[in-house]
Amino acid sequence: MSNYPEIPLTGSVTTTVLVNVRQGAPSLQAPVVQKLAAGQTLAVLAAVIGDAFEGNAHWYRISISTFIWAGACTPASAHSITAPLQENSIDLSPVPLVVDLYHGDSVTSFQQAKNAGLAAVIHKATTGRKGRDDQYDNRRSDALAAGLLWGAYHWGTAANIAEQVDNFLTYANPDQNTLVALDFETTPGNQMTAQGVRDFSDAIFAKLNRRPVIYGSNLLREALGSTRDAFYHGHRLWLAQYGAHPTLPVHWDNYWLWQYTDGPTGPAGCRTVPGIPGNSRGHLDCNYFPGTLADLKSHWAS
Numbered sequence: 001m002s003n004y005p006e007i008p009l010t011g012s013v014t015t016t017v018l019v020n021v022r023q024g025a026p027s028l029q030a031p032v033v034q035k036l037a038a039g040q041t042l043a044v045l046a047a048v049i050g051d052a053f054e055g056n057a058h059w060y061r062i063s064i065s066t067f068i069w070a071g072a073c074t075p076a077s078a079h080s081i082t083a084p085l086q087e088n089s090i091d092l093s094p095v096p097l098v099v100d101l102y103h104g105d106s107v108t109s110f111q112q113a114k115n116a117g118l119a120a121v122i123h124k125a126t127t128g129r130k131g132r133d134d135q136y137d138n139r140r141s142d143a144l145a146a147g148l149l150w151g152a153y154h155w156g157t158a159a160n161i162a163e164q165v166d167n168f169l170t171y172a173n174p175d176q177n178t179l180v181a182l183d184f185e186t187t188p189g190n191q192m193t194a195q196g197v198r199d200f201s202d203a204i205f206a207k208l209n210r211r212p213v214i215y216g217s218n219l220l221r222e223a224l225g226s227t228r229d230a231f232y233h234g235h236r237l238w239l240a241q242y243g244a245h246p247t248l249p250v251h252w253d254n255y256w257l258w259q260y261t262d263g264p265t266g267p268a269g270c271r272t273v274p275g276i277p278g279n280s281r282g283h284l285d286c287n288y289f290p291g292t293l294a295d296l297k298s299h300w301a302s
Contacts, residue, residue, distance in 0.1 A: 007047045011076040012250070014041045019072035026050025026059035026067040033066060042068070043224040043250030044076055058126060062226045064218050072300070092269025093121050097296055098122065098257060098287040099270075103135040104279050110139075110146035112275030119293055120300065122151035122181060125172035128190070129163035131155070132171050144243060151179030153215065154200075156192035161199040169207060177301050181213040181238060184220055194223045198231065210302065213238045213256065221249040236299075238287075242266040256299070258288045 001042040015036050022030035026048045037043070046061040047070070047082050058070035091190025095117040101107065110121070121143050124133045136152070143150050152172035156164065163294035167288040174180050182200055184192060192200075197214065214220070214232070221296060232251035239246055239255040246258055260266045270286035271278075278284030289296050 009044055009047045009060075009076055012041050012043055013068075013073035013076050015039060015068075015073050015118045017072050019068050019203075021062070022067045024065055026061070026069075029051060030067070036068070037228065040227055042073075043228070045247060063222050066226075070097070070285075078142075092267060092288060093117070093259065094270055095273055096270045097289045097293065099149075099273060099276060100124075100259065100285045100287065101135075101139070101276070103133045106277045107135075107142075107275065108137060108277065108278070109275035110143045110148055113148045113273050114148055118148065118273055118276075119296060120149035122150065122153055122179060122180075122287075124183075125152040125154060126168045127155040128157035129159040129167050136171070136231060138258040149179070149297065150177070151181060151213075151300070153181040153183045154181045154212075155185070155187070155194060156200060157190045158192060158196070159186055160188075161196055161203060165200060165203040165207070171205075174208065179213065179301050180208065180210070181215055183242070184216040184223070186203065186219050194225070197224075201235065211235050215240060215259075217241055218251075224249060224251060226250055254290075256289075258290075259285055260288055261286050 015038050016018055017038050019036050020032045021034040021036060024030050025034040028051045042062050044060040044062055048059040048061050048067060049057050050059040050067065051057065053069055054071060056071040057111045059067045060073065060076065062066050086117040086242040097119040099118065123136055123139055126132050140150055152174055154168040155162065182197065184197055201211055211234060228250045234243050236256035237252045238257040238259065240259040241247065242261055244267045246255065248255060260269065262285050263271055263278060263281065272282060272284050276284060
């Protein structure tokens with residue numbers, strides 16, 4: 001994010017002329033990473049004071065590090081995108097309804113976690129075309145025996161999508177009650193692309209007749225771009241953002257699940273769960289579901 005003065009703003013603008021998207025700063029000297037034609041509607045994250053052009057120093061930040069000059073756009077319309085939720089409007093329980101795990105997390109008793117109020121677990125199953133989490137199978141049996149909802153996620157990479165889907169479906173073996181999710185996050189040197197997200201989702205749909213939940217944070221916002229795409233809107237969003245005011249990518253009107261902490265960072269709430277101490281440092285991924293337990297159960301594997 002730049003050091004230029006800015007005011008947080010959640011809304012949208014429409015380009016009125018051909019406009020340069022500048023990388024790194026609201027400056028005429030910043031590199032141009034994209035040119036947008038007139039008539040494109042974009043999400044904005046902040047109003048920024050930057051370099052003046054034709055007497056106008058106002059810019060919009062449209063991603064974590066890209067900017068467009070406000071003079072090339074309509075005034076920001078704040079009603080078209082859901083405003084960020086305020087921390088004091090959300091009850092972040094010490095025991096969340098949902099946690100997500102991988103082999104590096106310690107689990108001593110799913111039954112203890114269930115008795116404390118936990119409702120669901122989303123566990124890493126696979127990575128790329130060959131990677132498999134060796135704790136997945138045993139924990140699935142134990143969690144289901146304790147009466148918890150079960151979900152499986154795949155960490156996407158740059159590998160062949162068909163091979164990744166085959167790896168995931170073979171090892172995760174999802175039944176009609178298993179939530180399936182695609183983890184789209186930074187993987188240096190082996191990064192899944194936005195097209196890879198599409199292809200993975202389409203392949204899962206062809207096999208299961210349902211779309212995966214998409215997990216992501218700032219990288220997701222960057223990779224999918226600032227122009228609303230109905231394809232992504234057709235997926236449930238599992239947002240990872242460790243702050244009090246989660247900001248949505250333009251493709252979604254709301255999140256389905258919010259991972260608000262990985263342990264050391266994030267607003268006050270869960271840090272560990274009875275029976276699930278987390279990783280070697282005592283850190284655990286906790287998630288907020290904006291609904292009731294009945295809602296969670298009814299939506300879980302849809």
